[in-house]
Amino acid sequence: MELVILTLKGYLLFTIGIIVIFSVRHYIFTLNRIFGEQRISYQDIIDSDLKTISVLIPMHNEEKVASNILELLVHADYDKDKIEIIPINDFSKDKTREIIDTYAAQYPYIKPLHRYTGERGKPAALNEAIKKAFGEVIIVFDADYLPPKGILKNIAVCFNDPEVGAVMGRVIPINTRRNILTRLLDLERTGGYQVDQQARYNLRLMPQYGGTVGGFRRKKIDDLGGFNTKVLAEDTELTYRLSINGLKVLYANRAECYEEVPEKWHVRAQQIRRWSRGHNTVMFRYFFPLLLSPYLSLREKLDGMLLLLVYCVPIILLMGLFDSLALFFLGKMELFSSVFFLIFIGAYNNFGNFAPFYQVGTACLLDGAAQRILLLPFLFFNFFFNMWYITEGFLDACIDTITWRKTKWQKTERFRTVHK
Amino acid sequence: MILVLACILLVLLFALPFVPGTHEILKKRDAKPLYIDIDYRKDPRYFALSFRTLFLDSLGAPSEVEEFRVITLSKEEKAQLIRKGRFVCGTVVENILYVMQDLDSEADVTFKKEVYVRGGARIGEDNQLQALACDGDIHLRRGVKFFRWLDAEGSITAEGPCVLGVEATCGGVLFLARQCLFMRLYGFPVTTAADPFLLEQSEEPDRDTGVFEEDPPERDRSTIHALSRINRSIISKESLTIGEYSVIRGHVKTHGDLVIGAHVIITGNIFAEGSIQIGPRSHALGTVFSQDHILLKQGARVGARNRIKSVIGKKGITIEDSVRVYGYVMTEGKGFVV
Numbered sequence: 045m046e047l048v049i050l051t052l053k054g055y056l057l058f059t060i061g062i063i064v065i066f067s068v069r070h071y072i073f074t075l076n077r078i079f080g081e082q083r084i085s086y087q088d089i090i091d092s093d094l095k096t097i098s099v100l101i102p103m104h105n106e107e108k109v110a111s112n113i114l115e116l117l118v119h120a121d122y123d124k125d126k127i128e129i130i131p132i133n134d135f136s137k138d139k140t141r142e143i144i145d146t147y148a149a150q151y152p153y154i155k156p157l158h159r160y161t162g163e164r165g166k167p168a169a170l171n172e173a174i175k176k177a178f179g180e181v182i183i184v185f186d187a188d189y190l191p192p193k194g195i196l197k198n199i200a201v202c203f204n205d206p207e208v209g210a211v212m213g214r215v216i217p218i219n220t221r222r223n224i225l226t227r228l229l230d231l232e233r234t235g236g237y238q239v240d241q242q243a244r245y246n247l248r249l250m251p252q253y254g255g256t257v258g259g260f261r262r263k264k265i266d267d268l269g270g271f272n273t274k275v276l277a278e279d280t281e282l283t284y285r286l287s288i289n290g291l292k293v294l295y296a297n298r299a300e301c302y303e304e305v306p307e308k309w310h311v312r313a314q315q316i317r318r319w320s321r322g323h324n325t326v327m328f329r330y331f332f333p334l335l336l337s338p339y340l341s342l343r344e345k346l347d348g349m350l351l352l353l354v355y356c357v358p359i360i361l362l363m364g365l366f367d368s369l370a371l372f373f374l375g376k377m378e379l380f381s382s383v384f385f386l387i388f389i390g391a392y393n394n395f396g397n398f399a400p401f402y403q404v405g406t407a408c409l410l411d412g413a414a415q416r417i418l419l420l421p422f423l424f425f426n427f428f429f430n431m432w433y434i435t436e437g438f439l440d441a442c443i444d445t446i447t448w449r450k451t452k453w454q455k456t457e458r459f460r461t462v463h464k
Numbered sequence: 465m466i467l468v469l470a471c472i473l474l475v476l477l478f479a480l481p482f483v484p485g486t487h488e489i490l491k492k493r494d495a496k497p498l499y500i501d502i503d504y505r506k507d508p509r510y511f512a513l514s515f516r517t518l519f520l521d522s523l524g525a526p527s528e529v530e531e532f533r534v535i536t537l538s539k540e541e542k543a544q545l546i547r548k549g550r551f552v553c554g555t556v557v558e559n560i561l562y563v564m565q566d567l568d569s570e571a572d573v574t575f576k577k578e579v580y581v582r583g584g585a586r587i588g589e590d591n592q593l594q595a596l597a598c599d600g601d602i603h604l605r606r607g608v609k610f611f612r613w614l615d616a617e618g619s620i621t622a623e624g625p626c627v628l629g630v631e632a633t634c635g636g637v638l639f640l641a642r643q644c645l646f647m648r649l650y651g652f653p654v655t656t657a658a659d660p661f662l663l664e665q666s667e668e669p670d671r672d673t674g675v676f677e678e679d680p681p682e683r684d685r686s687t688i689h690a691l692s693r694i695n696r697s698i699i700s701k702e703s704l705t706i707g708e709y710s711v712i713r714g715h716v717k718t719h720g721d722l723v724i725g726a727h728v729i730i731t732g733n734i735f736a737e738g739s740i741q742i743g744p745r746s747h748a749l750g751t752v753f754s755q756d757h758i759l760l761k762q763g764a765r766v767g768a769r770n771r772i773k774s775v776i777g778k779k780g781i782t783i784e785d786s787v788r789v790y791g792y793v794m795t796e797g798k799g800f801v802v
Contacts, residue, residue: 084778089751090508090650090792092772121505194505204733204751206681206697206715221495230497248737263678290683290699300500415494421481 052371059364066357069350073243074402077410083246086202087298094122095200098179098262099129102169106187107139108458109304113189114147114154122196124153128178132169133158166255167271167278174265183259188458190218190302191257198299199259209264209291210282212241213257213299222307227419228426229305229312235404238411241295249347250287251295255279256303264291274450275329277322284330287348290339304458313433320355320437321444327352328445358431359438400427508650508792509633512597512615519543519562519580519597528564535560541577549581553588566600584618595629602634606641620651640783646799653767653788656801675732675750676714688712690725703738706730715750724748726761740777742766754778757797760787767791 099117103110110131117129131144133156141158148154157173174182181203185191195213202211214237217230244251253260260282265271268285271278283293306312334340334348401420408417443449488494507513515537522535528547535543543560549567551557556574566583575593579585584600587593590607596614606624613629614620619636622628625643631650632638638651639658681697688694690707696714698704703720706712708727715732716722722736726743733750734740740754745763751774752758752766758777760766767773767790775781775789780797793799 083755084776084796086753087506088776088792088794089753089774090506090772091751091774092770092791093750116502190502192500192502192504197506204715205717205735205753206677206733207699207717207735216498216500218497220497221492224489227489227495234498300498302497302500411498413494413498415488418484418488421485 049371049374049376052367052374053376055367056364056371059360059367062353062357062360066350066354070400070403072247073240074406076243076246077239077406080243080246082242083248085245085296085298086205086294087198087296089201089204091201091204094126094197095180095203096126096178097122097128097181097183097196097200097259098173098177099127099183099185099196100132100170100173100177101130101185101187102132102134102166103136103140103144103187104134104164105136105138105140106458107136107143109188110140110143111147113185113187113191114144116191116193117185118147118151118154119193120191120196121193122200127153127196129154130173130177131156132173134166134169135160135164163273165273167273167275170278171270171273174262174270177262180262181259182262182265184256185301186256186303188304189256192301195257195299195301198296199257202294202296203259203261205292205294207290207292208261208294209286209289210253210260210293211258211296211299212251212253212293213296213301214238214241215254215257215303216300217305218302219304219307224422225309225312226305226307227416228422231404231408231416231419231423232426233305234407234411234413235400237295237297238407239403242297244347245295245297247347248341248344250283250344250351251293252351253279253283253286253293255282257299257301260286261291264289275322275325276318277326280323280326281330284326284334284348284352287340287344288330288333288337309429313429316430317433317437317440320434321440322437323352323355324438324441325444327356328441355434356438358434362431362435508631508648509615511595511613511631512633515578515595516580516597519560519578523562532559537578551588567598571605585616589624601636640801642785642801644801646793646801647795649789649793649799650791652769652772653790654793655786655788656783657786657788674713677732681714681717697732708743721756722754749773752776757782758795760784760789762786765789 101113114131133141133144144156148156157176159169159172162168181200183196183199199211199213202208215233217226217233220226220230241251255278264286272281275281286293306315331352335345340348400423405417405420408414518537519535523533530546533543533545534540541560543562545562548565549561549563551569551573553570554572556576558576560577561575561579563581567581567585569588569591571589573588573591578595579593581598585596585598586603587605587608589605592609595612596602598616601618602614602616602620604622604626609627610629613631616634618634619638620632620634621639622641622644624641628644628646631648632646633650636652638649638654640656676695677697679696681699682694683699685698685700686702686704688706688710690709692707692710694712694714698712698714698716700718704718705723706725706728708725710728712730716730717735719737721738722734722740724742724746726745728743728746730748734748734752736754739756740752741759742748742761742764744761747765749768749771754777756778757780758775759782762784763786765788766775769790772791774792774794776794778796781793781795781799783801
């Protein structure tokens with residue numbers, strides 16, 4: 045029994061330690077954005093030698109959004125003899141095919157790929173498209189994105205740096221007005237990009253490639269054998285594969301693009317569970333290779349490790365909650381005299397509330413959108429919602445890794461009105 | 465009773481932080497998505513071209529009559545339309561100025577608003593201007609100070625120490641005399657050489673212009689000896705020195721400082737976390753980018769006649785004599801010609 049109590053208390057201390065580490069990380073990023081030196085990005089480079097690019101847009105039943113993105117891309121500011129656009133129709137059953145073919149008939153640089161055989165899912169679709177792509181740089185957009193005219197140059201110019209393997213732009217939700225969920229997701233995105241990613245770029249850590257509004261070197265992905273179709277988070281996996289092989293992921297804060305965030309809670313639940321499942325699968329595969337890479341500095345390894353563990357923290361916290369309850373019912377967690385309880389509540393509150401508050405609040409101020417800071421307390425509920433579904437995703441990832449279970453791709457539901 | 469009051473108080477305290485947020489959810493004062501200009505395209509001459517378009521759209525039908533008109537830029541303003549701009553010493557021009565032919569100002573003239581010249585512009589000593597758009601050539605005498613921008617469809621010649629505001633851009637040669645201060649420049653080329661085309665004619669064409677990108681880069685060199693020939697990119701974790709008369713047919717990236725000796729040719733791009741020094745008569749055919757300072761020593765070249773490149777140094781750029789940059793020069797710190 046003593047051993048059980050000791051284990052429970054030990055785990056509680058471990059939880060507190062994890063919370064403190066991640067809180068410090070949040071604060072460092074926030075303070076860097078406010079007071080630290082801001083590195084300039086590559087978007088100001090003007091270069092007449094543009095790289096050839098292939099723009100890939102995976103689409104599965106995207107009739108609601110397909111024409112929007114294609115219409116914007118045909119008006120993009122990029123030499124038309126150096127660009128090709130490959131909409132990838134991945135087993136669609138709606139009007140996606142017809143919409144793509146209509147555009148392909150008008151624009152010779154739109155080269156559709158229609159897939160109705162082979163493995164389903166985004167990684168497999170990208171692999172097949174890359175085989176036929178001519179670009180030195182591959183740029184990927186999800187089908188619901190609305191790329192501005194200058195974004196292709198903004199992304200492509202970053203590859204002038206020979207060390208850059210992938211580039212990630214900034215994602216901005218467009219459907220923020222819909223409901224409380226879209227507004228909270230907007231806050232999350234704002235904090236995640238304007239503070240978290242940018243601070244990681246400033247501090248020369250490891251920004252993350254997010255799989256959309258970004259690009260990567262075609263040759264390098266060929267050398268690495270393409271995307272792993274067994275991993276749901278192919279973007280996170282690419283981040284680590286490039287990093288441990290000596291290339292960097294660059295975050296381009298001014299390469300901004302609108303996206304559509306989920307408007308229903310159950311859709312959001314599926315999305316975050318999928319992200320957690322994919323991310324944790326990558327964590328199991330790359331934790332040790334990351335530590336052993338000769339190309340990464342100590343702080344890159346540390347940041348990379350913390351990034352890998354991000355989707356583990358909620359389950360650690362959840363188990364910490366159960367741990368503290370167990371201690372309470374065993375009579376070892378006195379409510380008012382236990383220093384452990386106070387430390388736990390303080391640390392828990394810190395991670396769950398204050399640390400992201402600082403990031404999100406700072407990001408809103410930097411964006412000049414101060415009123416939305418008033419919504420920060422609602423992130424408290426979002427935290428518990430995320431914690432539950434991230435934990436489910438973590439368990440999914442454990443089962444996938446242990447049993448080599450085949451992953452089934454799920455796309456996020458779209459909410460835009462159908463365009464004829 | 466006390467317990468009930470305590471519970472009510474607890475609920476109120478718990479609910480209090482949510483009150484302003486609830487009000488925001490209902491009123492939606494800040495619910496719009498963050499603004500992205502979907503039509504934005506990178507253009508170094510953006511301010512000037514945008515000003516010309518707005519001005520001419522607001523002016524309407526072309527006029528040969530000298531008069532005052534009200535035009536709308538960001539707000540309604542008074543514009544003075546004149547045929548030829550001749551301003552004597554000490555004049556202060558209060559309104560936006562539109563000159564249908566040439567502009568010629570004597571010393572100590574102050575232009576408090578934007579100036580748009582359809583011909584050429586000769587700006588006298590110690591003039592002060594907000595902004596100048598010129599459809600011909602701009603010639604600046606010593607001591608001219610711009611607070612915002614200047615742009616010429618032709619060339620810009622700063623014959624003495626001048627302050628070139630936030631942006632100086634042109635469609636032709638942009639010549640800078642010693643002690644000119646700048647932040648952003650754009651020209652073909654941007655030069656401190658009195659006759660850049662004469663220099664070009666006297667140079668041998670660069671034979672080694674290819675960039676070897678396919679092979680894995682060389683890593684972790686700190687020194688490249690003089691007269692080296694390297695056919696791949698170089699990536700270094702620390703500082704790097706490249707000896708004179710070397711040829712690198714690839715890109716160069718360092719996480720420290722980069723010192724390039726004299727007569728070096730680098731066919732690719734150059735990136736450094738630290739400072740970059742490009743030695744006398746060295747030639748970088750690609751873009752030069754530093755998170756620190758850049759020093760272009762005498763006779764250094766960046767880009768080529770048919771290759772627009774950029775020199776971007778976050779903390780500052782210093783340019784010596786006879787330097788040519790074909791394209792864009794930018795710093796967030798101080799740009800200076802020595």
